[in-house]
Structures are given as structure tokens and as C-alpha cells.
Amino acid sequence: MKIYQDLLDKKAKLAVIGLGYVGLPIALEFAKRLSVIGFDINQKRINLMRKNIDPSKEVDAEEFKNRDILFTNDIEVLREARFFIVAVPTPVDKFNVPDLKPVLGASSTIGKVVKKNDYIVFESTLYPGCAEEDCLPVIEKISGLTLHNDFKLGYSPERINPGDKKNTLRSVIKIVSGSDAESLDEIAKTYELVVDA
Numbered sequence: 295m296k297i298y299q300d301l302l303d304k305k306a307k308l309a310v311i312g313l314g315y316v317g318l319p320i321a322l323e324f325a326k327r328l329s330v331i332g333f334d335i336n337q338k339r340i341n342l343m344r345k346n347i348d349p350s351k352e353v354d355a356e357e358f359k360n361r362d363i364l365f366t367n368d369i370e371v372l373r374e375a376r377f378f379i380v381a382v383p384t385p386v387d388k389f390n391v392p393d394l395k396p397v398l399g400a401s402s403t404i405g406k407v408v409k410k411n412d413y414i415v416f417e418s419t420l421y422p423g424c425a426e427e428d429c430l431p432v433i434e435k436i437s438g439l440t441l442h443n444d445f446k447l448g449y450s451p452e453r454i455n456p457g458d459k460k461n462t463l464r465s466v467i468k469i470v471s472g473s474d475a476e477s478l479d480e481i482a483k484t485y486e487l488v489v490d491a
Contacts, residue, residue, distance in 0.1 A: 295411045295446055297377055298483045304329045309375035311400050315350045317381030323488040325361035331375050332365045340365045373407045381417040394428060401429040405436025408445055415448040415481055425449055446477035
């Protein structure tokens with residue numbers, strides 16, 4: 295299940311789910327080289343991004359120019375992707391317990407659109423085991439597909455520091471993991487398109 299070359303040749307699309315201060319910069323960076331679908335459930339945010347406005351005010355309008363990206367909240371458009379990056383927030387409650395609703399909602403969305411040979415990478419901040427124990431069962435149940443046989447799973451914890459213009463996505467050291475050796479290689483090569491470190 296190799297994906298990197300198809301992404302590079304634009305035979306496959308990459309989708310970023312959740313276009314906040316983590317998702318939008320990574321989507322725009324990938325869109326310099328790849329065909330990208332930027333997906334967010336918030337229609338107002340989508341409308342602003344279509345006008346080259348970052349609702350989080352982290353990204354300049356200039357960063358939107360000459361990018362191969364389609365902003366949408368339409369799940370049907372999301373079906374066109376083969377490499378999914380989940381970048382939704384994982385806020386904590388007053389007891390410092392992570393609220394998994396956004397990440398489980400994204401997992402449910404992916405479960406509806408994931409196909410054989412697709413890749414899913416969690417960029418959201420998750421506690422150890424969360425991707426496998428909480429998110430994966432949702433994806434498998436809804437899709438009827440299984441990890442390894444049908445699709446690959448990876449994790450690359452977000453390293454964005456809002457407001458920091460020096461330690462940017464490109465320059466910060468990025469860690470990636472994959473559900474097997476092949477997926478690790480494909481995910482690492484894909485992220486090397488946007489991260490120098």
C-alpha cells in the first residue's frame with residue numbers, strides 16, 4: 295500500500311480534517327506540492343478560508359496563494375482523499391481530562407469515507423494508546439475495514455506553537471510513526487515534503 299508517489303503525482307489527494315491553528319498551516323504547506331482537501335465542520339470558518347482569511351489569525355493571506363487546496367465541509371468531497379490527517383483539537387476539561395469528542399467525531403467521519411489502501415494519520419494531541427484503543431475501533435466499525443488488511447494508521451504529534459514565527463512547521467523536529475514498516479516509510483516521506491527537520 296504505497297501512497298507517497300501517488301500523492302506527489304497528484305493521482306491521490308491528501309485531506310486535513312480540522313483547520314484550526316494546527317490543521318490550516320499544515321494543509322497550506324502540503325498544498326504547495328500536493329492536491330489537498332481542507333475539511334472543517336464549521337461553514338463560517340470554511341467561508342473565511344476561501345477568501346484567504348485565517349480565522350485563527352496565525353496565517354497571512356499571502357500563504358493561501360498558489361496552493362492546490364479545496365476548502366470544504368462536504369463529506370462527499372472528503373471521499374476523494376486517500377491520505378487523511380486528523381488535526382482536530384483535544385481540549386481538556388476542568389479536571390484536566392481530555393475531551394475526545396472532536397477526535398472521535400473525526401474518526402467517525404473518516405469511517406464513512408476511508409477506502410482500501412488509504413492512510414490515516416493522527417496529528418491531534420492524544421494520550422498513549424488513544425489512537426488504537428479509542429479512535430481505531432470507531433473507524434473500523436463504521437467503515438467495515440480493518441487496520442493492516444485494508445488501511446494504514448500513523449501518528450505525528452502536532453508541534454505548532456501559536457504565535458511563534460521562528461519555530462515554524464518547516465523548522466521544528468517532527469516525529470512520525472506508522473502501524474508497520476511500510477506505512478512508517480510512506481508517512482515519513484510524505485511529511486518530509488513539509489518539514490525540513
